[in-house]
Amino acid sequence: MASKPRIKVPASNKVGDVIEVKTLISHVMETGFRKGGDGKMVPRNIINTFTATFGGKEVFKVDLSSGVSANPYIAFNFKVPGPGELELTWVEDSGQKTVEKVAINVG
């Protein structure tokens, strides 16, 4: 289960600025290579996809694997085309989605 993610963007921006969007979500990111207390392999359970869209257009996407640390932190760049909302989506192996929206203010 993923908890509410933390997202950080600059408070005010200018059109054309390249800003850094920092994201952090709590997740165990179980690799599937580890044995549990009962000696059985713990099944893989990770966030496998992260997507950022702006006005329906894909800005940035990540295919994550078991090599990503627990509580995945992803910081990416974004060129501000104007005011709007950045929609961030995390998808788990189970298919469960966490969607967060963050306003990009211009001015």
Next chain:
Amino acid sequence: MTQRTKLDALDRRDFIAGASAVAIATVVFGKAGLAHAQDKPQTFDDIYGKIVGEAKPEDGKVTIDMPEIAENGNTVPYTVSVDSPMTDGDYVKTVHVLSSGNPSPNIATYHFSPLSGAAKVSSRMRLAKTQDIVAVAELSSGKKLIGKRTVKVTIGGCGG
């Protein structure tokens, strides 16, 4: 008496041969079964070969910024950046981050767009042991760039 000893020896030999055959079978099928269960049977070379193909990636424009010595392999911070314009006609499409010594060589694949502004990303990876990290960038023009980095790991991050 002599004959019986001979027979015993034969039996033993047969038994050993049979046992090793079983052992080999277990190793082979056991491994295949495990690989299937994890859905990632590829080695580093398989994945690298699939990404790069026949191309000879150019070195020098992909920078992997990470500590030379990672004390805790569970979480090793890194930043990958590609020195390239990010315009509609010429941009970095994909960056594959691979590890040479993890049970699963894929770390993450990043897909950029001209809206990314800069082909730069920071995250944290797990490292099982001291190894090389390889980042392969695919440009919109089809050109491929590569960056490499060796990281020493004090405590592996595979949870046991």
